[in-house]
Amino acid sequence: MTIDIVQNSSAMAHTATYKSDQQIEAAAQIAIASRRRKVVVYRLALLVLLLGGWEVAGRTGAIDPFFFAMPSQIAIRLWTWIVNGTSQGPLWFEVWVTMEEAIIGFLTGAVAGVLAGIALGRNQFAADVFSIYIRIANAIPRIVLAPIFIMAFGLGLPSKVAVAFVMVFFVVFANAFQGVREADRAMIANAQILGASKWDVTRSVVVPSALSWIFASLHVSFGFAIVGAVVGELLGSQHGIGQIIAIARGSFDSPGVFGGMVVLIVVAMLADYIMTAIEHRIVKWRPAPLSEQS
Amino acid sequence: MLAQNSTVPAIELLHVNRRFLTPDGRSLTALRDFSMTVAPGEFAAVVGPTGCGKSTTLNLITGLNKPSGGEVHVMGQPVDGIDPRIGFVFQSDALFPWKSVLNNVMAGPLFRKVSKDSATEQAMDWIKRVGLNGFENHYPHQLSGGMRKRVALAQTFINKPEILLMDEPFSALDVQTRILMQDELLKLWSQDKASVVFVTHDLDEAIALADRVFVLTSGPATVKSVYEIDLPRPRLTAEIRYDQRFIELSRMIWNDLRDEVMISHGKERAA
Numbered sequence: 001m002t003i004d005i006v007q008n009s010s011a012m013a014h015t016a017t018y019k020s021d022q023q024i025e026a027a028a029q030i031a032i033a034s035r036r037r038k039v040v041v042y043r044l045a046l047l048v049l050l051l052g053g054w055e056v057a058g059r060t061g062a063i064d065p066f067f068f069a070m071p072s073q074i075a076i077r078l079w080t081w082i083v084n085g086t087s088q089g090p091l092w093f094e095v096w097v098t099m100e101e102a103i104i105g106f107l108t109g110a111v112a113g114v115l116a117g118i119a120l121g122r123n124q125f126a127a128d129v130f131s132i133y134i135r136i137a138n139a140i141p142r143i144v145l146a147p148i149f150i151m152a153f154g155l156g157l158p159s160k161v162a163v164a165f166v167m168v169f170f171v172v173f174a175n176a177f178q179g180v181r182e183a184d185r186a187m188i189a190n191a192q193i194l195g196a197s198k199w200d201v202t203r204s205v206v207v208p209s210a211l212s213w214i215f216a217s218l219h220v221s222f223g224f225a226i227v228g229a230v231v232g233e234l235l236g237s238q239h240g241i242g243q244i245i246a247i248a249r250g251s252f253d254s255p256g257v258f259g260g261m262v263v264l265i266v267v268a269m270l271a272d273y274i275m276t277a278i279e280h281r282i283v284k285w286r287p288a289p290l291s292e293q294s
Numbered sequence: 295m296l297a298q299n300s301t302v303p304a305i306e307l308l309h310v311n312r313r314f315l316t317p318d319g320r321s322l323t324a325l326r327d328f329s330m331t332v333a334p335g336e337f338a339a340v341v342g343p344t345g346c347g348k349s350t351t352l353n354l355i356t357g358l359n360k361p362s363g364g365e366v367h368v369m370g371q372p373v374d375g376i377d378p379r380i381g382f383v384f385q386s387d388a389l390f391p392w393k394s395v396l397n398n399v400m401a402g403p404l405f406r407k408v409s410k411d412s413a414t415e416q417a418m419d420w421i422k423r424v425g426l427n428g429f430e431n432h433y434p435h436q437l438s439g440g441m442r443k444r445v446a447l448a449q450t451f452i453n454k455p456e457i458l459l460m461d462e463p464f465s466a467l468d469v470q471t472r473i474l475m476q477d478e479l480l481k482l483w484s485q486d487k488a489s490v491v492f493v494t495h496d497l498d499e500a501i502a503l504a505d506r507v508f509v510l511t512s513g514p515a516t517v518k519s520v521y522e523i524d525l526p527r528p529r530l531t532a533e534i535r536y537d538q539r540f541i542e543l544s545r546m547i548w549n550d551l552r553d554e555v556m557i558s559h560g561k562e563r564a565a
Contacts, residue, residue, distance in 0.1 A: 184386075184388070186384045186385075186386045186387075186388040187388050187389075187390065189356075189358060189382070189384070189388070190382065190384060190388035190389075191390075191401070191405070192358070192376055193356055193358075193376060193380060193381070193382045194401055194402035194405050194406075194449065194450075194453065195378060195402055195405035195406040195453070196401075196405040197405070200405050204390070204393075204401070205390065208390070208392040209392075211392075283392070285391055285392040285393070285394075285433045285434075285435070
């Protein structure tokens with residue numbers, strides 16, 4: 001069966017003389033490795049093509065570099081920030097300000113969302129009463145609350161944390177709620193008959209089975225927390241990446257705006273990577289998703 | 295004490311009615327005037343057409359559901375809440391996928407406030423008894439369907455249930471694995487002799503395992519007839535199917551069951 005597949009593939013036609021499983025497997029390993037390399041090469045090529053195209057378009061005047069700063073300008077700006085700091089202070093400090101707001105908002109929002117979701121999900125009557133309001137609250141574009149929080153909590157950290165909090169809370173809440181409702185009936189009955197109290201059922205059946213829902217939402221919502229913090233900063237603050245972008249916008253400094261975006265991209269991707277790593281540690285009982293095996 | 299116990303039936307359902315209310319408020323009758331008695335240490339099998347209310351009887355015995363009328367007694371006492379002497383093996387996979395085999399098996403003792411050391415010790419013993427030593431730290435998704443069923447059996451038996459309820463436990467397994475698991479079950483059961491109610495739609499399975507087979511009518515269910523299975527024990531379920539007496543019993547009970555299956559089938563087509 002395996003031999004057939006190997007022989008049928010045109011790239012492997014000359015391997016028909018292979019006899020042992022080891023040789024076939026070794027050939028397969030080489031094929032897999034070369035495919036991986038190919039993916040990386042194509043990715044890099046695409047990046048060079050896009051950035052190069054952008055740069056050329058800017059230099060030839062096909063697009064206006066005044067609005068769309070060229071990659072070289074952005075790179076130079078980022079380098080200056082790293083070496084000399086930004087107009088507001090060192091770059092790492094500005095990143096830290098934004099991250100601090102996002103992390104505090106994320107943690108408080110996630111904890112509150114999980115607790116509220118589980119409490120409500122375990123109580124059928126409360127769930128029936130609240131479900132319509134949850135839908136209404138979900139329908140509000142929560143980012144419009146940002147100006148109100150700035151007015152209420154001032155230009156400092158609390159207003160940004162509040163924006164990040166509402167961005168995170170509802171997403172996590174809705175997922176925790178759904179996760180609790182989806183907990184398997186037979187599994188709950190099994191735990192009860194094995195001797196579990198109501199608290200045991202919540203702790204050792206409902207919460208673990210809701211965890212994969214909750215994690216899916218945490219993944220998305222950390223991104224939302226950063227959005228919340230940055231939007232808060234854009235509207236009014238003294239520090240942070242959002243503030244740097246706001247200042248750059250105010251002085252028609254498009255490399256500065258794009259530079260700020262690049263910093264945000266790096267930060268968000270790092271956060272996502274860390275989140276994935278944590279998730280893998282906690283839910284190691286799950287079968288690995290197919291996409292990871294390729 | 296012993297003499298008294300032997301006269302009191304382990305499970306007694308007396309003229310039980312059970313109605314369900316659908317979410318839109320309509321009433322459905324699952325059991326009507328249902329009476330059934332299981333002696334201590336007896337293995338009873340319940341067969342009936344699909345959807346006739348077989349599982350409902352089990353839920354009444356566990357105390358997960360209450361009867362709408364009539365009485366349910368366990369060990370001579372009316373059922374009030376979940377009785378700790380009861381063990382239940384589910385049709386679907388009711389193992390906790392986030393717990394390892396060991397933690398799944400020791401869940402019952404831990405819920406029952408047994409110390410962690412003692413629970414671990416008991417669990418290791420049961421894992422060995424169902425032939426899964428070496429798999430303590432595997433997660434359910436890493437095991438085959440038959441192995442998961444073994445874990446489920448260990449998880450239930452570790453609580454030393456005096457009453458064992460089984461709701462089509464092997465129906466999701468392939469035929470070969472099912473026969474292995476039936477023998478495994480008979481082996482485990484013969485050691486402690488719990489009173490068993492085994493619900494199944496597989497008549498051969500019911501005859502191979504049970505002391506008595508209860509045939510139910512199509513819904514609303516009531517007991518249509520009861521058959522004594524006088525096959526000698528210990529039984530080997532793979533072999534006993536070819537026994538002359540087995541075939542006779544099978545033909546006799548099927549004649550009885552077939553009418554109900556046809557009625558149930560007719561209802562489904564009408565609906």
